[in-house]
Amino acid sequence: MKKVFFALFFSTLLLSACTEETDTNIMESEDIQGIAATAKETAEKHDISKFEEYDLQEIIDGDTIRIKYNGSSEKVRFLLIDTPETNHETLGEQPYGPEAKEFVKKLLEGQDTVYLEFDVSYRDKYKRLLAYIYTKDGISIQEQLLKNGLARVAYIYEPNTKHVDWFKSIQETAQKSAVGIWSVEDYVTNRGYDKDAYNAAVKENKEESSTRNDENSCVIKGNINSKGNKVYHMPGQKDYKNTVAEEMFCTEKEAKEAGFIPAKQ
Structure with missing residues (x-):
């Protein structure tokens, strides 16, 4: 039976950006601000002295940004992770997609540049740049997205596997803690995110809550x-x-x- 596991800071809906179908998001905007603030204070600060610094132009979604690269405006896809969609042409908006995007915005708030660590191959088949992203303070964006249950490890293609073991260990901890995307059974799949499974799980949880409330009304x-x-x-x-x-x-x-x-x- 599908269950919705609510972590301490996962309580109700996200922002008013939720669609009519996604009366299901359970993380509030205040939660994102708090999580991002905590991450900035407590996250490990990595040595970025050997990485390249680029002008940040736009945060597109939870796993994609736009930078100024060699004089051109280019998209950068975050290596080895996948966040739920915010405005996909076929998948639409997925639960925790807006949260992931907002989280990245908060981590990069007030910064006009980002640091990129490249792996072996610089681009994917869509010609997007591929990189590990860091703030000026050395915070790994990928690490924090995984740690807070806002991304899954995905798209593991040789030769770009430098940090795959590190990322998998972070994901395992998030799974055990049932945070974010891991708080709803069967939402995360090997192919991505199952919105129907998410909605079904939340519906069942609401029905169970309603049943408990009815039982409690027998006084x-x-x-x-x-x-x-x-x-x-x-x-x-x-x-x-x-x-x-x-x-x-x-x-x-x-x-x-x-x-x-x-x-x-």
Whole structure:
């Protein structure tokens, strides 16, 4: 059975950017700001002295940015990770896509440049640049996306596998903690993200919550007194708190049908 596991800071919807289908995102914009702020303070600062610095032009989504490269405006695809889509021509917006993009924005907030670490091959089949991305402070964007459950390790193609073991270890920890994309069973697949599985899991979780709420609404106490009389007590009545219930009822009708009579006060 699919379950939705809510981590400490995963509570409700994201931004108003959610589509009518994605009444399902469970991370708020305030959460993203807080997570990014914590990352800036606590993340490992890597040595970027040997990496190239480039002008940052645009954050396209959670795993793609645009930079000024050798005089031209070019897209850079983050190596070895994949974040949910924000505006894909066929997949549309996927849960946690806007969050991933917002997270990258917050990590790079106030910075007009980024540092790129290239692997062996510089470009993919779409002619996009491929790189590991770092802030001026040496924070690895890929590392933080994986750590906070906003990306999965993916697109592992030789010869660009320099950091694959490192990234997989970070992902394993996020999976065990059930954060972000890992908080919903079956949402992450080997092919990407299953929006239908996500929505189904959230729907089931809501139904279970509704059932629990209904059960909790059965507050009428049925008690058999010392004379053997079957009496039911309503919340707010004099002896309600001290009454030990042999049975609980949701409605007075149920209590009466079970042979109980109302308490006098």
